[in-house]
Amino acid sequence: xxxxxxxxxxxxxxxxxxxxxxxxxxxxxxxxxxxxxxxxxxxxxxxxxxxxxxxxxxxxxxxxxxxxxxxxxxxxxxxxxxxxxxxxxxxxxxxxxxxxxxxxxxxxxxxxxxxxxxxxxxxxxxxxxxxxxxxxxxxxxxxxxxxxxxxxxxxxxxxxxxxxxxxxxxxxxxxxxxxxxxxxxxxxxxxxxxxxxxxxxxxxxxxxxxxxxxxxxxxxxxxxxxxxxxxxxxxxxxxxxxxxxxxxxxxxxxxxxxxxxxxxxxxxxxxxxxxxxxxxxxxxxxxxxxxxxxxxxxxxxxxxxxxxxx
Amino acid sequence: xxxxxxxxxxxxxxxxxxxxxxxxxxxxxxxxxxxxxxxxxxxxxxxxxxxxxxxxxxxxxxxxxxxxxxxxxxxxxxxxxxxxxxxxxxxxxxxxxxxxxxxxxxxxxxxxxxxxxxxxxxxxxxxxxxxxxxxxxxxxxxxxxxxxxxxxxxxxxxxxxxxxxxxxxxxxxxxxxxxxxxxxxxxxxxxxxxxxxxxxxxxxxxxxxxxxxxxxxxxxxxxxxxxxxxxxxxxxxxxxxxxxxxxxxxxxxxxxxxxxxxxxxxxxxxxxxxxxxxxxxxxxxxxxxxxxxxxxxxxxxxxxxxxxxxxxxxxxxxxxxxxxxxxxxxxxxxxxxxxxxxxxxxxxxxxxxxxxxxxxxxxxxxxxxxxxxxxxxxxxxxxxxxxxxxxxx
Numbered sequence: 001x002x003x004x005x006x007x008x009x010x011x012x013x014x015x016x017x018x019x020x021x022x023x024x025x026x027x028x029x030x031x032x033x034x035x036x037x038x039x040x041x042x043x044x045x046x047x048x049x050x051x052x053x054x055x056x057x058x059x060x061x062x063x064x065x066x067x068x069x070x071x072x073x074x075x076x077x078x079x080x081x082x083x084x085x086x087x088x089x090x091x092x093x094x095x096x097x098x099x100x101x102x103x104x105x106x107x108x109x110x111x112x113x114x115x116x117x118x119x120x121x122x123x124x125x126x127x128x129x130x131x132x133x134x135x136x137x138x139x140x141x142x143x144x145x146x147x148x149x150x151x152x153x154x155x156x157x158x159x160x161x162x163x164x165x166x167x168x169x170x171x172x173x174x175x176x177x178x179x180x181x182x183x184x185x186x187x188x189x190x191x192x193x194x195x196x197x198x199x200x201x202x203x204x205x206x207x208x209x210x211x212x213x214x215x216x217x218x219x220x221x222x223x224x225x226x227x228x229x230x231x232x233x234x235x236x237x238x239x240x241x242x243x244x245x246x247x248x249x250x251x252x253x254x255x256x257x258x259x260x261x262x263x264x265x266x267x268x269x270x271x272x273x274x275x276x277x278x279x280x281x282x283x284x285x286x287x288x289x290x291x292x293x294x295x296x297x298x299x300x301x302x303x304x305x306x307x308x309x310x
Numbered sequence: 311x312x313x314x315x316x317x318x319x320x321x322x323x324x325x326x327x328x329x330x331x332x333x334x335x336x337x338x339x340x341x342x343x344x345x346x347x348x349x350x351x352x353x354x355x356x357x358x359x360x361x362x363x364x365x366x367x368x369x370x371x372x373x374x375x376x377x378x379x380x381x382x383x384x385x386x387x388x389x390x391x392x393x394x395x396x397x398x399x400x401x402x403x404x405x406x407x408x409x410x411x412x413x414x415x416x417x418x419x420x421x422x423x424x425x426x427x428x429x430x431x432x433x434x435x436x437x438x439x440x441x442x443x444x445x446x447x448x449x450x451x452x453x454x455x456x457x458x459x460x461x462x463x464x465x466x467x468x469x470x471x472x473x474x475x476x477x478x479x480x481x482x483x484x485x486x487x488x489x490x491x492x493x494x495x496x497x498x499x500x501x502x503x504x505x506x507x508x509x510x511x512x513x514x515x516x517x518x519x520x521x522x523x524x525x526x527x528x529x530x531x532x533x534x535x536x537x538x539x540x541x542x543x544x545x546x547x548x549x550x551x552x553x554x555x556x557x558x559x560x561x562x563x564x565x566x567x568x569x570x571x572x573x574x575x576x577x578x579x580x581x582x583x584x585x586x587x588x589x590x591x592x593x594x595x596x597x598x599x600x601x602x603x604x605x606x607x608x609x610x611x612x613x614x615x616x617x618x619x620x621x622x623x624x625x626x627x628x629x630x631x632x633x634x635x636x637x638x639x640x641x642x643x644x645x646x647x648x649x650x651x652x653x654x655x656x657x658x659x660x661x662x663x664x665x666x667x668x669x670x671x672x673x674x675x676x677x678x679x680x681x682x683x684x685x686x687x688x689x690x691x692x693x694x695x696x697x698x699x700x701x702x703x
Contacts, residue, residue: 045428045429046436119356125659127656127658127659128658129658159656159658161656170507170508170509173441173442173506174441174442174443174444174506174507175439175442176433176437176438176439176442176444176445176448177432177433177437177438177439177442177445178437178438178439179437194429194437195425195426195429196424196425196426196427196429196430196433196437197424197425197426197430198420198423198424198425198430198444199365199366199423199424199425200442200444200503202362202365203365203366203507203509203510203651204506204507204508204509205509206508206509206655207655208362208363208655208656208659210362211362212355212362212365212425213354213425214354214355214356214358214360214361215353215354215355215356216353216354238353238354238425239354239355239424239425239426240425240426241425298508298509
């Protein structure tokens with residue numbers, strides 16, 4: 001009887017090495033995606049950082065993504081990886097005296113950049129201010145969504161806000177994974193395949209310019225823009241952060257195109273160009289108008305200038 | 311190993327029905343609560359009340375609270391090994407377990423909060439940004455877990471009388487190393503996550519890392535005392551002597567004074583702020599968040615008053631003082647995260663709102679239940695100092 005009891009105990013005894021092996025395998029399996037764990041999931045999981053990818057790596061990644069997107073959206077996508085042009089540093093100007101608050105820029109941006117329609121996402125927010133009032137006095141009566149019959153409303157002015165593409169961006173410093181960085185042409189970009197969705201960049205952004213995909217973004221097939229850039233308007237995933245990229249898929253082309261918001265503005269309030277080109281319109285505005293930048297005291301050095309032309 | 315597994319089996323066999331019922335209830339709460347976290351994992355945080363303007367919610371408050379609770383073990387370890395206070399020995403293993411579970415809880419809060427938890431597991435191995443306080447602090451948690459795990463292993467060895475003199479020296483070294491590591495690396499950098507954010511008036515202060523250290527010591531040590539008192543009552547015998555309870559109360563008093571000192575002057579300066587953001591922060595604290603503000607400050611002052619008197623440093627007094635302390639620190643964590651973000655970045659964004667809903671509260675309660683379940687099982691099966699001592703005598 002005693003022998004039988006001893007044998008039972010021994011049969012249940014796990015050796016330390018076996019236990020450690022099992023525990024290591026178990027922990028490793030927890031760290032890996034499961035469910036649809038086909039080859040592309042693994043490739044995506046162990047994908048290199050965009051800035052460390054060789055031309056071949058980029059080609060493979062783009063091919064994989066184009067396939068994935070084609071399957072998910074039933075549309076053929078073209079994902080570009082156009083590099084920044086040397087000698088270019090993009091800057092943006094906004095004439096506050098001209099803006100009428102029509103929000104055409106908001107929806108042009110949505111259409112161009114494949115922003116989610118459900119839940120709705122806007123990279124540009126247009127703020128309505130009462131003329132002559134100090135900010136501190138309007139806390140209690142401020143309206144988040146102004147909706148008058150016609151714009152501009154009497155006695156008001158408008159201030160569209162989007163990513164300020166700071167020269168000293170707090171969002172880049174705080175990102176734990178380097179999923180967001182500043183490109184040589186001044187655009188702050190996000191790699192949606194590296195973002196862990198911690199939203200530290202959103203908490204750190206003084207301009208409230210970043211958006212999080214709280215649920216799976218939805219864009220219908222008819223509304224999709226298939227001309228995309230890896231760092232810009234390619235379809236995003238649930239749980240990642242996104243933001244304005246100065247329409248990187250347009251502005252980095254040769255010849256470059258204006259961002260969608262600049263193109264659509266009916267009153268010409270939006271200016272865009274190369275800050276390093278002394279003959280550019282944006283340089284003219286900066287040198288000849290009364291320009292200001294938002295929250296200059298924070299030393300984020302936005303490349304987004306507001307001015308009053310008249 | 312064989313002896314340890316025998317000990318585990320013996321303890322499980324010796325458990326009464328109440329223990330099993332208690333564990334079953336905790337497990338049910340954990341499963342129900344955490345199923346909401348699985349839902350978030352599958353469908354995103356869309357059903358929560360967090361928003362683009364208030365990107366951090368209850369989980370980040372939970373992270374800050376749980377990390378703070380892990381400080382208790384380092385203090386107990388230092389008292390035993392650094393200052394030779396052998397009277398703290400009966401709570402040594404329990405304190406380490408509490409710290410390990412607190413960090414486990416904190417890391418789970420992060421995992422429940424992020425949009426891509428599987429990708430986040432690559433930190434710090436494949437994903438890293440050395441300028442990010444989030445990266446530094448989350449990496450430091452792994453180091454802290456390793457130190458505490460090694461400390462636990464050594465403490466169990468010592469308790470079972472199997473430790474060599476080299477093991478004892480190693481245990482001493484670990485306990486001493488854990489203190490600067492916890493205070494300088496873990497808690498300070500957790501505070502720095504918020505302190506470096508210039509965009510948020512309430513966060514952007516060099517006082518925050520120091521405050522996180524003092525409040526961590528207060529909440530961590532309060533948790534150890536609370537568990538000691540409750541365990542003593544459950545087992546119907548004092549786990550430590552009355553002198554030790556008195557000493558514990560004294561230490562808690564010291565940590566509370568440090569926390570209150572920083573809090574009071576921080577709030578006085580904030581109340582005089584002339585910036586719009588500063589005024590709005592104060593307006594929120596004394597308006598919509600007055601209840602949590604009062605629980606925080608009132609709780610700290612009440613707990614401080616209780617432990618300031620010798621009568622308050624008895625098990626009953628400590629039960630009240632530590633419970634109030636923990637509640638006050640929870641309120642502080644809620645305030646710092648919520649109020650910090652509720653000041654609009656632009657006034658025209660209007661009044662921001664954040665009240666966690668059931669989809670956020672349920673996983674949090676589930677996590678707490680899971681931690682309590684693991685603690686109950688581990689304290690049952692592990693050879694703790696008080697049990698081994700009792701079986702020898």
